[in-house]
Amino acid sequence: MIRSIVVVGGGAAGWITAGLIAARYRCGEPGAPISVTLVESPTVGIIGVGEGTWPTMGQTLRQMGIAEGDFIRACDATFKQGSKFIGWVTGAPDDAYYHPFSLPQGFDEVSLAARWQEKHRDIPFAKAVGIQAALCDAKRAPKPMDAADYASVENHGYHLDAGKFAAFLADHCIRRLGVRHQLADIVGVKAHENGDIASLACADGREIPGDLFIDCSGTAALLIGKHYKVPFISRKDTLFIDRAIAAQVLYPQPDTEIESATLSTATEAGWIWDIGLPTRRGVGHVYSSAHTTPDAAKAALAAHIARLGTDPASLQFRELAFEPGHRETFWVQNCVAVGMAAGFLEPLEASALVMVELAAAMIARHLPAAREGMDTVARNFNSICRFRWDRIVDFLKLHYVLSQRDDSAFWRDNRRAESIPESLTDLLTLWRHQPPVNNGFLSPYDPFPASSYQFVLYGMGFETLPCHLEQVPERVALADMHLQKARERNARIPGLLPGHRTLIEAVRQRMHIKG
């Protein structure tokens, strides 16, 4: 029987995975069918970056029984309503577009893309079909002051302090969800005759036995990589970014408005993220080491920080290197990898933590009671995860392929045909003739909804040719009605919602928010 789950690693991946499984199987209560133990190294730290999340995070936290206000206070979290891409299309001073989290108005009924292209191109796509771009511009919150925990007018994820997040989850998982916690350096693996892991060997001589081992050991990939030697598939031929340099920047004034989109500013050889937390911004430059040098990348980040009004000489910079890619398979024998141990592409669109949430939820839902059922679950898990990694590669590459920037080799190389996956070329051909819509073409396992493809395509000036379905008079009228509704909401709602900082400060002071 599968009774003892051992999670290796206490970063965000380890604690989210342990927490979702422990919450589902009520591990903190007598009679729970399984136990969850998380073991982490007392000497190896967590990666400590990763401050942007998806709207899925609200659901994940709720499933773990976490109150939104507690999370916001403990993790210095703010509301993320999407991403703003600055300088990605042409690099001109006014070049910016939004990929908001809320769906376009009426998206389940009709696509507004064709009608917008035909009649409303003077307004940027995101602003014509919804209110979230305007909310972000005005630095408004996605919900009113008196909204209950997790209730919202507009869809949102969070920005958060990665170090505080892991510590907060650890405390909650141990105290509330019955996750057993051990500090130990894992130095080896003892295997059964059939190749399954029997136990983990610790540096201090202890052994940690288990029935299922979840490798959340980050880039160390102790079990999936070092023990099972599952090949790592590099995606660097498609996604060139492989270095990061990060800093924390204080606001010029403590009451400076907080952005509620991740600002992604294109640079000569990558892009700069800028994430607004209550007391500071998290700022970093991710770049391709084949297209610039660490010194030039640092200089570009320093110049960006100087433009924010902070002297970069006063800051500490942290440098990280990574290989964009993922494992060939993720679940082998009685071991499954989640988080950086499974793979990492790049921070664009914050797709790493959502992959953790999806993988952890799937493990929790499909956990077999007996070993005999595990290989079938593993095969299914592997094919769904591989599909998701491929779809994320396509979606991220889309941002680079649609760019018209011609000012550096990085942007030109990104449009080289041999760097573009065939699957993306195929989709672009399809979308030339019909917009991405909720018509069942995209798989339910695609991490990005059709609306996300629309926001990037039409935000970046992609042209879809007139398509039959969008010319049916009834659908044209429906699209016009929803475009009119979006205009009305844009005129009315932003003024009714509080400033982002106002709401965050209220939550931090335990005011107004229920729950």
Ligand SMILES: Cc1cc2nc3c(=O)[nH]c(=O)nc-3n(C[C@H](O)[C@H](O)[C@H](O)COP(=O)(O)OP(=O)(O)OC[C@H]3O[C@@H](n4cnc5c(N)ncnc54)[C@H](O)[C@@H]3O)c2cc1C
């Ligand atoms: C520059 C950058 C920016 C990013 N931005 C985002 C973002 O905006 N949004 C997003 O979703 N993701 C982002 N990510 C990814 C995100 O940071 C990670 O997916 C997330 O933090 C999960 O990491 P992890 O838990 O897998 O690994 P880690 O945090 O590295 O944790 C690894 C754990 O394994 C333990 N361990 C290692 N070796 C041993 C050993 N021998 N014995 C015992 N324990 C061991 C460590 O102690 C640690 O607890 C970013 C990543 C990078 C590099």
